[in-house]
Amino acid sequence: MDVIDHLAAVRRGRLSRRAFTRTLLAAGVATVAMPLRPARAQSDGATFFTWGGYDIPELFVPYAEKHGAPPNFTTFGGSEEALTKMRAGFVVDVSHPCNQGLPRWVASGLFQPIDTAKLSNWGDVMPELIDLPGNEAEGGLPWMAPFDWGQTSVTYRTDIFEVEGEESWDMLWDDRYSGRLGSLASAGDAWWCAAIKAGVDFADIATEDGFQATAAALREQRPHIRVYTDDTTTLEQALASGELAAAMTWNSSAVLLQADGVPVKFAKPREGALTWVCGLMIHKDAPHPELAHDIIDSLLSVESGHFMIEDYGYGHSNMRSFDKFSEETLTGLGLSKNPLEILQAGHFQTPQTQEFETRINEEFEMIKAGF
Template structure:
């Protein structure tokens, strides 16, 4: 029954990549990650308008950007921080008016500490959620000492039992950490080459590159995959189905963090007022519980995070850790494109 449930989730997520989740009467189209159509996040919006937003889904930041750049029309999109400069530089977004989003003042300042996100024209990016990229593993099959280091991903013992995200940013955060880099904004050519060589070794052990957390959870639930470089949501899905899974954020080389949020797309087809009401719903303190329980992520709002006890944060993998952290903050766009191209070569076996 449990495996069937995860298989159904995976199939539904795959279908959602190409179809809107709700056909509808709503005049707000949200372009979002699969799985974020959580009612508790848009509850105040629904209370006001009597309907849910219409959702269209994607599974990867670069996929989403390419679709928007190719002419797909939506009102808001949900990129992670390192993508915002691409949307700005391409003229695809416009700033939010802070006066219409009172809870903006409650966002942890570290998430807005960049001229890419906020300048004299307004706020270009509203951070809403954050999570970790770390080792998910089956503790019934994998000893804790094996995942004490990120070198588990190149350990021949686990050949064919490993999965990695089909996301350039996440695999490079892993490779940089594994080769001693915790700041990807200052990567030298030598460090890039070392990380690429490490990724090629890890590729030899990879059974699959997962496109979304539902797919990742299904491969771990089936027993095919024992170890994965994972976001919190895949771990949350497995725990909710009572599968044995642990989340190791304190490997000796460390783990990564990322944060994501919403941009206001230019020439959106819907009602601009609804876009602001959607954001105000997301930034309610009550949204933190829905975000944690359904997806396993932390909220950008300090007031919202105050509603989640510290022990729950630690269990979910969003508490403090005693290990190096690589923050996936905006980095050099040219370096990011270089990483993306090299990742495609590695996946192709070159």
């Protein structure tokens, strides 16, 4: 089977993203960038609006068993991009924000509470992840069903990048590797990570001093960055080929690369990693509200949780998803059966105003453009 056949197999749901990546690496074509998007199996079905990498059949086994195929998928590179698009009139059934955006998403008036009585897996969801600021709607129902949680840190090639002292965010500012460093392109990750590097407490991130210190750190970093992208596959392939020595990534990139034999490590920065919880919200005008609940229920299932933990290295909100994994395995993935152990060990993103989000996005676009 050649690469084109393998890509077709991924789109039909017969080959996992991990297996496909392994074939690329074996074939010596790790630097190519191909969009791994399943075909739209139900042109008139429900739509899941999500980050790239979550638009895969493996997360929708219960949904496909019930409805014959996965839902439709459309992806975004950052949650602000997603919210802006929906404010402009783009209507979907379910979308996938993270905790720091929850109050602003609710305030937009574009979403409806989730009827948890329609979710067979709701009783197994970790209550610590439900009880986020601003997540309670009228009647005690949640606006967002927590789904995945994890960290943003530095994935680096252990055979290329020589760590001096402790692992640190300084690694992505190291001029020894100028032109061989990569970063996520969304301010939703990069701005917050730069704040950690600059020593800005998240309680002060929206102050003028906090803003200027973070912007200065990002401008200092800019000459060293070879690529900004929200396509995690691009970062993974560049790390696999050795084009990049280190990059800002989520847990999944290190897990996927390690599984394919690439010598990488997901750093534990001495300053602390960026930690987050993401979840699922239903559009107020969702064309398929019943299917929307089925999308959420599938993503909350144990089957999806096993995939998220084993293949992506992310935490999952269903407490039963962890039962098949030993503590040793979870520790190796940087996870724990107690999410608070991980979330409180790093820097947990906190909700900010729309004005702050707009300002950092505008500033970061200027910085990436070299200004």
